Amino acid sequence: MTNIEVTPGMFSSAETKPSLKTPITLVAAALVVLIFFGFLGKTGDISFVWSDKREAIQLPPFIVNSMFFCTLVGAALLLIGLLSIALTIRGGKTPVWLIAIYGLGAMMALLGWLATEATQGVQMIFILGNTLVLAIPLIFGGMAGIMSERVGVVNIAIEGQLLTGAFVSAILGTITGNLYIGMIAAMIASGLLSMVLASLAIKYLVEQIIIGVLLNVLVIGVTNFLYSAWVDDDSINLNFPGTFEKLPIPLLSEIPVLGQVLFNNRITVYLMFVLVPLLWYVLFRTKLGLRARAVGEHPLAADTVGINVGRTRFWWVTIGGMVAGLGGASLTLGNVGSFGREMSAGLGFIALAVVILGRWQPIYVTLGALLFGFTIILKVWANQVSPGIPVDFITMVPYLVTLVAVAGFAGRVKPPAASGQPYVKG
Amino acid sequence: MKLEVKNITKRFGTLVANDNISLTLQPGEILSLLGENGAGKSTLMNVLYGLLQPDEGQILIDDKVQKFSGPGEAMAAGIGMVHQHFMLIPVFTVAENVVLGHEPTGKVGNLDLNAARKLVKKISDRFGFDIDPDAKIQDLPVGAQQRVEIIKSLARDAKILVLDEPTAVLTPQETDELMEIMRGLSKNGTSIIFITHKLREVQQVADRIIVIRQGKVVSEASPKASAGELASLMVGREVDLNTSKKAAKVGVETLVVKDLTVLDDRNQQMVNGISFSVHDGEVLAIAGVQGNGQTELAEAILGLRKIHSGSIQVAGQDLTKSNVRQVLEAGVGYIPEDRKKDGLVGDFTIAENLMLDGSFGKPFAKGVQIDFAKRDEIAEKLIKEFDIRTPSATTLAKQLSGGNQQKVVVAREMSRDLKVLIASQPTRGVDVGSIEFIHEQIVAARDAGKTVVIISTELDEVLSLADRIAVMYRGRFVGIVDAKTTREKLGKMMAGIAA
Amino acid sequence: MSKKKDLDPVKSGQDKATSVLHEIMSGDPVRIGLSILLGFLIGAVFMVVFDKNVIKAFEDFGTDPSYALSSIWWTVQDGYGALFAGSVINFGADNFVSAIRPFTETLRFAAPLIMAGLGVALTFRVGLFNIGATGQMLVGLAGATFVSTRLQMPIIIHMLAAVLAAVVCAMIWGMIVGLLKSRTGAHEVIVTIMLNYVALSLFTYLLRQPNLLLEENGGGTPKSDNPDGTARLGLLLGPDFQLHYGLIFAVLAVVFYWWLMEKSTFGFRFRMVGHNPSAARAAGIKVENTFVWALAISAGFSGLAAANQGLSVDGGLTTSIEAGIGFDAITVALLGGSRAGGVVMAGMLFGAFKAGSATMQVAGVSPEVLGVVKALIVLFIAAPPIIRAFYRLPVPGPKVFEAAQQAKAAKVIK
Secondary structure, three states, rough: EEEEOOOOOOOOOOOOOOOOOHHHHHHHHHHOOOOOOOOOOOOOEEEEOOOOOOOOOOOOOOOHHHHHHHHHHHHHHHHHHHHHHHHHHHOOOOOHHHHHHHHHHHHHHHHHOOOOOOOOOEEHHHHHHHHHHHHHHHHHHHHHHHHHOOOOOOOHHHHHHHHHHHHHHHHHHHHHHOHHHHHHHHHHHHHHHHHHHHHHHHHHOOOHHHHHHHHHHHHHHHHHHHHHHHHHHHHHHHHHOOOOOOOEEHHHHHHOOOOHHEEEEEEHHHHHHHHHHHHHHHHEEHHHHHHHHHHOOOOHHHOOOOOHHHHHHHHHHHHHHHHHHHHHHHHHHHHHOOOOOOOOOOOHHHHHHHHHOOOOOOOHHHHHHHHHHHHHHHHHHHHHHHOOOOOOHHHHHHHHHHEEEEEEEOOOOOOOOOOOOOOOOO | OOOOEEEEEEEEEEEEEEEEEEEEEEOOEEEEEOOOOOHHHHOOOOOOOOOOOOOEEEEEOEEEEEEOHHHHHHOOOOEEEEOOOOOOOOEHHHHHHHHOOOOOOOOEEEEEEEHHHHHHHHHHHOOOOOOOOOOHHHHHHHHHHHHHHHHEEEEEEEEOEEEOOOOOOHHHHHHHHHHHHHHHHHHHHOOOEEEEEOOHHHHHOEEEEEEEEEEEEEEOOOOOOOHHHHHHHHOOOOOOOEEEEEEEEOEEEEEEEEEEEOOOOOOOOOEEEEEEEEEEEEEEEEEOOOOOOHHHHHHHOOOOEEEEEEEEEOOEEEOEEEEEEHHHHOOOOEEEEOOHHHHHOOOOOOOHHHHOOOOOOOEEOOOOOEEEHHHHHHHHHHHHHHOHHHHHHHHEHHHHOOOHHHHHHHHHHHOOOOOOOEEOOOOOOOOOHHHHHHHHHHHHHHOOOEEEEEEOOOOOHHHOOEEEEEEEEEEEEEEEEEEEOOOHHHHHOOOOOOO | OOHHHHHOHHHHHHHHHHHHHHHHHHHHHHHHHHEEEEEEHHHHHHHHHHHHHHHHHHOOOOOOHHHHHHHHHHHHHHHHHHHHHHHHOOOOOOOOHHHHHHHHHHHHHHHHHHHHHHHHHHHHHOOOOOOOOOHHHHHHHHHHHHHHHOOOOOHHHHHHHHOOOOOOOHHHHHHHHHHHHHHHOOHHHHHHHHHHHHHHHHHHHHHOOOOOOOOOOOOOOEEEEEOOOOOOOOEEOOOOOOOOHHHHHHHHHOOOOHHHHHHHHHHHHHHHHOOHHHHHHHHHOOHHHHHHHHHHHHHHHHHHHHHHHHOOOOOOOOOOOOOHHOOOOOOOOHOOOOOOHHHHHHHHHHHHHHHHHHHHHHOOOOOHHHHHHHHHHHHHHHHHHHHHHOOOOOOHHHHHHHHHHHHHHHHHOO
16 A cells, blocks of 8 residues: 655745836836936926925025936936845845835926926926825825725715715805805715715615715715705805815925925815824724724624624724815815816815725825826926927826726735625525 | 524525525534535525525524624624635735725724734634635635634624535645644634535534425434435435336447546646446446536546547547547437536527527538527427427527426537437426436437546445446546445445445 | 735635625616616705705795705705606607707717717726726827818728728727737736826827818817718708717617627636636636736727717817716626626716706706716715625525525635
8 A cells, every 4th residue: 555645836926026117117118208307308407496485484596407307307216216126136126215215206397397498497396295285185085095995995076975975065164154064065965975975885785886986976965956956056055165275384494395285275285184194003003993894804804803894894984985075175165266166176086096006005105195196297397388288198007007007017006805795694 | 692593484486495494503613514505504604694585584693583684794693604606806915805894994094904914923823724814815825714714704893603514625634733723713612604515524523404395495414324324314305216228238338438637727736546337238327426526527528628648439439638529429418417507509499409409510501500490490309309398499599498498418418429428417496297208319329339438426326327336536536336236335435434 | 935825814814805796796676776866866966055045945944944954955956857758758848859869869868978988887897997998089089080171082991991990999908908918017007097197188189280180270279070971970850950870889789799709608617717817718718818908908999989988070070079988887897797788878877867967957056966966876886895784684695695605615725
């Protein structure tokens, strides 16, 4: 008698080769800057304007030759790209702060190149400030997306939740004359909308994507109707909330450049400053977050250790909806000052993209939202300083970046494993 | 702790998964629950763990009646479970997985991961597990993951540990290590229920063996019982099926498999250098306990799974690199082991299901259009020929009984111009009448000179159909033997013991 | 190693969700009827609550309650009456032509909805969610507009060439989705949403290019010329009606879709992949390639809708020519149960909503209420639990049957 012994092969391909896709992309983009903005760039001067006229401390504008500046920045970017290649080959990772510096450099080169010889120069405060304000609804929407996808529910309805928030906050803010009531009402309304999504998806197992799409259609339909049949006729009394006061934070707002951009804002911006780190903390440092992520990754495993999957999903999705409602309020009360038809205009879908781009991490998602915010303002600004520039391509960039990310060209993007899957108890 | 399970009955619809099961587990005892797949072991354990509610019966711990409405309560009562499919979150660290659901927290509700690490270290050191609390689960080998599962249970003070098919995914070395761990735990007073269908492991580690078949406890055995005895207890069927058949008229070699190696989705070598050939007019039955590579072998032959190395030929035509359609067109018929998943489209009508793999050409298609008249004509004919009990050919497949569904698959595959028929578990979940009918059809195919390969875990099926029997164990053939081989000997071979 | 399937709750959850999807697709006529009824009812509530006359009448409720109550009825009658008169037959018209013009308008608006709806429906039946009809239409519009404004060809041939250009451009755009999905595993929902925006930017860019699509004597706004007379979709019923040859294309598209899905072997394989990709694979079908082709053909239908829009435009073409049709197509496909006949009915219903908007406006009722009605109808159809709860319908047979199925599934492992 002989026992047959078999050695099965390796268990899994846990070892993966370091991907050079990111570093190569960095190098390629650096070369574009170096060659097209630098060597073949424009000969005039760029003037970087750092201060608003109203500010106490006035920084002198920084004036530099365009070709020289872009060549210099391009070379620096190239260096970072090469460094990243070297790091990756040695099995390391390119640190995020290095990529952030890279992004900042590339942005400066682009801005400078566009504004070469423009009389108004590169108005840094205008650009950065608007980037932030335009990104706020996206950031809140993105947080809502994170909160529902982290527990395994795909939320296509962010668009509808933003629009609900925008509508309710504007109307109730006007009627009550208190914008804070408007804001809270927006959160409640979007939260209720989320409950519909959550219960249909969790309890009745209706396909999450379909339900999300239809809730968007419903909200668009309802707000359009109410707008035309009710609000529009009497907009002074119904849709004239104005915006929150700007609340400059003492001392901090005096800091040159950054003070104006970051610390002279409306409450919606400050709420974002609080919410993003808070969500990060709850998700990754608390018991609640651990359980939420467990439910989104492996609901059955969570169930077997006594976590109520349905309830966890329901509340995270609902609270996420409230955050999206806040995003809607920040669109009206934090920026525009009144509600407009379909004013969310696809921001909810962009928020979805931002969630993926930011890999379901609050901080990265915020950075992604800022990228989108930047492109929105860039499009407007570029048209002023450099007419004839193909702004449509600038608009396209973030979407293309997202596509590249989901297609897995730039590193592995892994959603929560159970995202979109209903859970039914055995 | 002492665990008593009294008269547990659990039904799913009309199916009785657990039929009046009773058993007792003494403190520190290793009780082995032996049974084929689907015998009802896992259902019983899910009842015990609160994942399912029993329809009848009681669970007693230290003589006190317990009622578990969820796993949380079962855990609180001291029952821990290591599931066959690990209940671990791949992107979490070991420590996070271990404390999930009963997390130690700091002052502001923050996770106290240091306490979690210490807990893992403590248990890990006590049993010599050597687990890094900060490693991510997805980076750990399967054996280590399983130890994390055990730590998870022990961290909740489990006194009764249920291990559900724990060795299914382990290498032999890891299996041996697990056996050691189990002995160590039992010495420390932990009672263990060890669910498996692998005889050798039972013999190695169990104090007592309970054999379950078709939802019932069929007998209690001692670990000293021979592998053959255990095997026949486990796989025996109450209905004795004898298909009468003539002597085989063996023709030319048609299916030739050489040095075939196949990997599963996780790159584990599931088929390990197998070579065999089957002739026209002959039935080769591949016997063996489930999970020894039979599924992967069948999928590889059909082209559903990539072949790592080796070759496959049908009637002289090389099919090693062929896709499924090419293999089907080369005259291979396939009855998959899971008809609901791979064999049928539940929402299609019977007529549509009968042309599932025939949409590329005649007789079902004229050009790019379906020939409906022909399709219905063929459907009517096959429904009669294969005795498919259905109100009409337009009935949806999902509305049929298991036996009739299987007859649809059999009818479709056998009605094609076949050279080779591969039938994987052809009568699983099928009523007795249909079993007989399907067996007759298979024998008829063989008598018509086709090459037939049957993959079955049912020894009775193997014995009644086979002309030759290959026993598969851990990706290899233990041997290819004559159809007259005794059950005992086959049982031993299924446990990996060659003659 | 796939054991115990029935006891894996996540898995069986998926099965259950799929069967809910199939429940939607199966389109029980009673439930559809009830959904439409309830949608209109709630729409009526919206109409009444925000109607100024009603509000006024209720302010005087104490003095004249019957007037207040009847004002509710009159408002609803005015609103839906105007919808009917604007979309089906106008009995108040003084001649036959203007009496039946509303219905031809409904057909005119329905045609692109039906064509794009068929595209989305096709992907539903292959088990995919194509949210990208918008982008596919925009790319198709670019193709059609280029051919119709920049190339010179004889009449009819020019039109056909422009239609073909729309279809081909859209198909390429759709194929990108399919390739990204099958090669990289990217989810088609997010890919199509992103491609919609990319297509919008791309189309705007092309509209700005003097040598591509920009109108010849144009200013700075991205806008094209009208299509050449040779490429225009001609009027179908003479100058009294705006209905054009787009309807013929819609009819052809419906017939083709019906043939493709119900009669051809391609459709058979599409449906097989949609219902059970695993069984399809075992039956020799290349599931990944099927996805690519399905998305391409689906986009082709959107391209037809684009041609319908681009070749019938007056006053030049801007990005607004897409008119939300790509997004409406999703609701059309859902409401139509993804079947040819159903999509036609759904497209006609929503086309009627568009056609009737103007008369509702004139009657003093905001036509935007139709947006609510539309959303509610589809929501009720997609989420059977709501409608069941409202009408207290019993859980239908299939559910019971499903339980039996699960029991059988459990038996399989015996």
